[in-house]
Amino acid sequence: MDKGQIAARRPQRKGGLGGPEGTPNSKSERGIDSRVSDNDQKSRHRAILETAARVICEKGYEGASIQDIAEACALTKAGLYHHIRSKEHLLLEIMNYGMDVFEEQVMNQVLPIPDPLERLKVCMEKNILLVTHGWSKEVTIILHEHATLTGEARAQIDARKKRYVRFLENSFAEAVRDGQIRPVNPTVAAFAFLGMVLWIYKWFRPDGKIDAPTLVREMQDILFGSLPPPPAARKPARPAGKRRRG
Amino acid sequence: MDKGQIAARRPQRKGGLGGPEGTPNSKSERGIDSRVSDNDQKSRHRAILETAARVICEKGYEGASIQDIAEACALTKAGLYHHIRSKEHLLLEIMNYGMDVFEEQVMNQVLPIPDPLERLKVCMEKNILLVTHGWSKEVTIILHEHATLTGEARAQIDARKKRYVRFLENSFAEAVRDGQIRPVNPTVAAFAFLGMVLWIYKWFRPDGKIDAPTLVREMQDILFGSLPPPPAARKPARPAGKRRRG
Numbered sequence: 062m063d064k065g066q067i068a069a070r071r072p073q074r075k076g077g078l079g080g081p082e083g084t085p086n087s088k089s090e091r092g093i094d095s096r097v098s099d100n101d102q103k104s105r106h107r108a109i110l111e112t113a114a115r116v117i118c119e120k121g122y123e124g125a126s127i128q129d130i131a132e133a134c135a136l137t138k139a140g141l142y143h144h145i146r147s148k149e150h151l152l153l154e155i156m157n158y159g160m161d162v163f164e165e166q167v168m169n170q171v172l173p174i175p176d177p178l179e180r181l182k183v184c185m186e187k188n189i190l191l192v193t194h195g196w197s198k199e200v201t202i203i204l205h206e207h208a209t210l211t212g213e214a215r216a217q218i219d220a221r222k223k224r225y226v227r228f229l230e231n232s233f234a235e236a237v238r239d240g241q242i243r244p245v246n247p248t249v250a251a252f253a254f255l256g257m258v259l260w261i262y263k264w265f266r267p268d269g270k271i272d273a274p275t276l277v278r279e280m281q282d283i284l285f286g287s288l289p290p291p292p293a294a295r296k297p298a299r300p301a302g303k304r305r306r307g
Numbered sequence: 308m309d310k311g312q313i314a315a316r317r318p319q320r321k322g323g324l325g326g327p328e329g330t331p332n333s334k335s336e337r338g339i340d341s342r343v344s345d346n347d348q349k350s351r352h353r354a355i356l357e358t359a360a361r362v363i364c365e366k367g368y369e370g371a372s373i374q375d376i377a378e379a380c381a382l383t384k385a386g387l388y389h390h391i392r393s394k395e396h397l398l399l400e401i402m403n404y405g406m407d408v409f410e411e412q413v414m415n416q417v418l419p420i421p422d423p424l425e426r427l428k429v430c431m432e433k434n435i436l437l438v439t440h441g442w443s444k445e446v447t448i449i450l451h452e453h454a455t456l457t458g459e460a461r462a463q464i465d466a467r468k469k470r471y472v473r474f475l476e477n478s479f480a481e482a483v484r485d486g487q488i489r490p491v492n493p494t495v496a497a498f499a500f501l502g503m504v505l506w507i508y509k510w511f512r513p514d515g516k517i518d519a520p521t522l523v524r525e526m527q528d529i530l531f532g533s534l535p536p537p538p539a540a541r542k543p544a545r546p547a548g549k550r551r552r553g
Contacts, residue, residue: 121455123370205509206452209367226510243532248517249525252510253503260502263451264472271494279495284529286489 109134109144110158113151114199122152122209152203153214159196159204160221166191168225177235178242181254182285184229186277188258193265193273201262226251242285254284355380355390356404359397360445368398368455398449399460405450406467412437414471423481424488427500428531430475432523434504439511439519447508472497488531500530 116133117125127148131141145151167187174180192201208215229251236242257280265276362379363371373394377387391397413433420426438447454461475497482488503526511522 121367121369123367202452206448245529246517246521246525249522250529252506253526253529256502256504256506257499258502260498260506264498271492275492276495279492280499283491283496283499 106144107158109136109141110151110155111197111200113145114155114197114203117152117155118199118202122148149210149214152210153218155200155203156210156218157221159200160218162196162200163188163191163225164221166195168228172228176241177232177239178285181229181232181236182281184232185254185258185281185284189261189277189280190273192258192261193267193276198262201259205259205262226255229254257284352390353404355382355387356397356401357443357446359391360401360443360449363398363401364445364448368394395456395460398456399464401446401449402456402464403467405446406464408446409434409437409471410467414474418474422487423478423485424531427475427478427482428527430478431500431504431527431530435507435523435526436519438504438507439513439522444508447505451505451508472501475500503530 112134113125113130116130119125120129125148127141128138130148130151131138134141136144145154167184170187171180171184174183204218208218210218230247233242233245233247233250237244237247261276265271265273267273271279358380359371359376362376365371366375371394373387374384376394376397377384380387382390391400413430416433417426417430420429450464454464456464476493479488479491479493479496483490483493507522511517511519513519517525
């Protein structure tokens with residue numbers, strides 16, 4: 062999926078960025094110029110989400126008013142409401158945006174890798190690169206720190222996060238079954254992976270002593286350096302056709 | 308340090324819990340009864356901090372009023388101000404309380420362990436037990452999620468956290484120098500440790516499938532199972548007298 066299409070996957074206000082509510086514009090009817098304009102609008106929408114995330118992190122969700130967010134976006138309040146439904150829906154949109162980018166750049170990239178250990182290693186690499194470079198740090202903070210969402214909106218985000226946990230658990234379990242790694246509790250291994258990777262936004266500085274590729278290499282080495290069984294216990298690699306997926 | 312003394316280490320309001328501002332009460336002058344009463348007051352103060360932490364997590368720092376916190380503590384607003392200075396100072400107190408308990412139950416317990424690898428393993432155990440049992444989850448959230456503190460108060464908490472990071476880095480570096488573990492970047496290893504341990508509050512459920520002792524064993528195994536060098540590369544253990552400390 063093209064990164065520019067992310068914002069368009071969610072329902073938008075009538076008269077807003079995406080045409081009639083819930084109905085994607087038909088690009089083929091409107092030609093190249095509208096496509097460029099669509100991409101511009103989607104970039105604009107992402108920029109609004111990232112700016113709103115910064116304001117919410119700075120002032121807290123309760124402390125940040127729609128007026129504050131509008132000002133930071135260089136919009137009037139009415140202008141901002143052209144792009145968003147409500148403050149709570151904006152928060153949900155920021156979280157869904159974070160999950161969209163994550164799924165597109167991390168999970169969907171590694172799902173097709175047949176070897177579970179290789180899948181986990183590449184997954185760690187891609188997730189670290191996303192946390193260190195992929196979007197504003199504030200989107201990560203909103204996605205992973207104490208949730209202000211309630212009810213159905215919260216359940217929706219929780220379900221998306223749970224899908225990643227299950228994917229990691231299943232990959233670890235598969236690697237154990239195949240004798241690629243020594244026996245570990247797949248749930249603990251999944252959350253050890255997640256903790257190592259997601260804690261990074263709290264301490265990593267792009268201009269610091271450790272660059273992102275070094276971080277990837279060291280983290281992979283710390284987690285997966287531990288897990289291979291002694292050489293004698295290793296089973297031969299499966300043929301590529303015999304894939305199981307978590 | 309006795310756990311009951313934690314709250315008394317910080318300056319308190321005149322006429323509040325701890326006698327004249329900044330001056331600890333002299334127990335020897337007042338005998339057993341005042342000691343019991345001191346402990347009661349300190350427990351009461353801790354209970355206020357944990358209750359306030361819950362309200363702040365529920366409503367957000369901006370959204371939680373002093374009135375809300377007072378009500379949750381079954382106090383009048385004036386009654387609450389007898390125990391606290393201001394909302395921002397209350398937040399600082401919650402964080403200092405979290406750091407006090409952490410230092411007392413984790414860092415100070417393991418500092419005297421001469422063997423760096425053993426020190427790190429016991430440290431992981433004690434930190435996991437603290438995160439899973441030691442206090443209300445909300446204290447951990449306030450301590451580690453997006454900080455609302457500013458200026459000097461923030462610098463104070465950051466310095467206390469940094470001390471722990473340095474301790475872990477130095478212990479990993481020492482274990483590498485001694486040939487106990489294979490070469491790792493001590494900073495990455497320290498934050499891998501921290502991420503694994505501190506992410507636990509986000510997913511661990513006391514009534515879940517994984518109990519705390521299992522979690523400790525599995526996490527130690529995942530992190531430290533990786534790090535020993537091949538047996539041939541190991542250096543003999545140092546005599547206990549030759550301690551270096553990070």
